[in-house]
Amino acid sequence: MDGITELGYVRFDVSDLSEWQGFASSILGLEVVDEGEPGKLYLRTDSWHHRIVLEQGSKDDLAAAGLRVAGAEEFADMQQRLQAAGVKYEVNSREQAEQCRVLEVMSLSDPAGNPLEIFHGPEIETHKPFYPGRRMHGRYLTGDGGLGHMILRNRGLDDIFQFYRLLGMRGGIEYKIPTPDGNVGEMLFMHCNSRDHTLAFGPSSGKHINHLMLEVDNLDDVFMTYDLVQASNYPIMISPGRHANDQMFSFYFATPSRWLVEIGWGARPATHQSEYYTRDTYGHEMSKKLGPGMSID
Numbered sequence: 001m002d003g004i005t006e007l008g009y010v011r012f013d014v015s016d017l018s019e020w021q022g023f024a025s026s027i028l029g030l031e032v033v034d035e036g037e038p039g040k041l042y043l044r045t046d047s048w049h050h051r052i053v054l055e056q057g058s059k060d061d062l063a064a065a066g067l068r069v070a071g072a073e074e075f076a077d078m079q080q081r082l083q084a085a086g087v088k089y090e091v092n093s094r095e096q097a098e099q100c101r102v103l104e105v106m107s108l109s110d111p112a113g114n115p116l117e118i119f120h121g122p123e124i125e126t127h128k129p130f131y132p133g134r135r136m137h138g139r140y141l142t143g144d145g146g147l148g149h150m151i152l153r154n155r156g157l158d159d160i161f162q163f164y165r166l167l168g169m170r171g172g173i174e175y176k177i178p179t180p181d182g183n184v185g186e187m188l189f190m191h192c193n194s195r196d197h198t199l200a201f202g203p204s205s206g207k208h209i210n211h212l213m214l215e216v217d218n219l220d221d222v223f224m225t226y227d228l229v230q231a232s233n234y235p236i237m238i239s240p241g242r243h244a245n246d247q248m249f250s251f252y253f254a255t256p257s258r259w260l261v262e263i264g265w266g267a268r269p270a271t272h273q274s275e276y277y278t279r280d281t282y283g284h285e286m287s288k289k290l291g292p293g294m295s296i297d
Contacts, residue, residue: 002074003168004192006146007199008122009050009066009100010212012257013057017041019256020054025133027228028214028261029221032133045140045214046130049101049123051147060257062208064107064117065150065199066100067167075104075120078167082108085166089118111159112201114152114208118167138218145195151210154201157188164190164199171197172274174245189245196246196270211252211260219265222249226263229253238262241283245275251284 014020017039024030024043030052031044039056042049055063069075082089089108097105103121110116130139142148154160161171171190174197179185187202202210216222222240229236237260238252250264 002077003069004067004118004164004198005070006068006144006193006195007065007148007150008068008119008146009048009052010147010150011053011055011063011066011117013059013061013063014054014257015056015058015060016256017054017056023234023256024052024054027225027232027234028263029132029134029136029225031131044130045147046142047124047126047128048142049125051142060207061259062115062150062152064115065152066102066105066117066119068122068146069118069120071120072104075106075118078118079106081166087163087166092117110152110163112153112155112204112208135224136216136218137220137224138216141215141217144193145215146193146198148213148215149195149198149200150212151200151202153204153208153210154188155204157186157201160201161188161190168192169198170272174276175202176276176278178278191270191272194269196248196267207259209259211262213248213250213262213264215248215264215267217265219249222251222263222265226251235287237287239283239285239287241285242281243267243284244277244279244281247281 021032021041025032033042041054043052045051069078089106091106101123102119105117105119108116169190169192173186174189175187177185187200189197189200192198234254236253240251242249246267248264248267250262252260252262255261
């Protein structure tokens with residue numbers, strides 16, 4: 001408990017807040033909460049005040065990944081750890097923490113420039129049970145595994161690994177995939193709880209985020225989402241299949257901001273042991289299909 005314990009929340013800069021509101025509710029089944037704050041919507045998956053924040057902007061990219069520590073002592077220890085390593089950070093004001101619905105929060109970036117917020121003490125609303133935006137067979141899986149996982153941009157796996165080890169995470173290379181040019185593409189996965197991985201780093205694009213994974217506890221919700229996406233203008237970018245490392249059955253599709261969401265089910269818990277794979281178990285074929293006005297960077 002002396003380092004990061006979960007991916008607690010994420011904030012996204014989005015250019016079309018109205019489209020995102022419909023996408024989050026009708027496609028993903030998230031609960032959309034409007035607190036009357038101009039240009040901002042909150043998305044819930046469980047009893048937290050929010051797990052996702054949508055903020056009106058122009059970047060259509062990750063604004064911050066909220067990484068949780070256990071409490072005030074760990075928050076202070078993290079500051080000392082970062083300072084000793086020469087990592088720049090800023091402890092946000094009490095007002096900024098209240099806006100984030102947490103007790104304390106600091107802002108920093110990883111070696112690839114990915115924006116991070118380390119926090120403790122999220123606001124939990126057990127008096128407001130999660131109310132999905134559309135019918136669901138089950139619920140989203142969070143618990144001690146956090147919101148889910150993300151693949152983020154990197155500018156060198158060695159530096160990224162050392163940085164997140166500093167934050168108390170562990171992991172390593174889990175995929176070594178042969179490429180058409182005869183080389184091997186490596187992917188780094190970092191763990192911090194019972195979820196197989198919380199952050200991962202592989203081939204980079206122009207955006208900070210490649211995809212956000214949300215896990216459900218009922219396989220029918222994967223296929224229900226699949227049907228809804230097929231009937232929409234959001235292209236399916238990776239077909240249904242099962243990963244080799246976390247053994248999750250999932251598929252990927254484009255968001256209004258042109259990065260991807262993965263909806264998955266059936267992942268095994270983290271083994272906390274090193275191993276690697278050269279391909280997925282089955283499926284997960286890449287698609288070039290794009291809907292009207294869509295492009296994947």
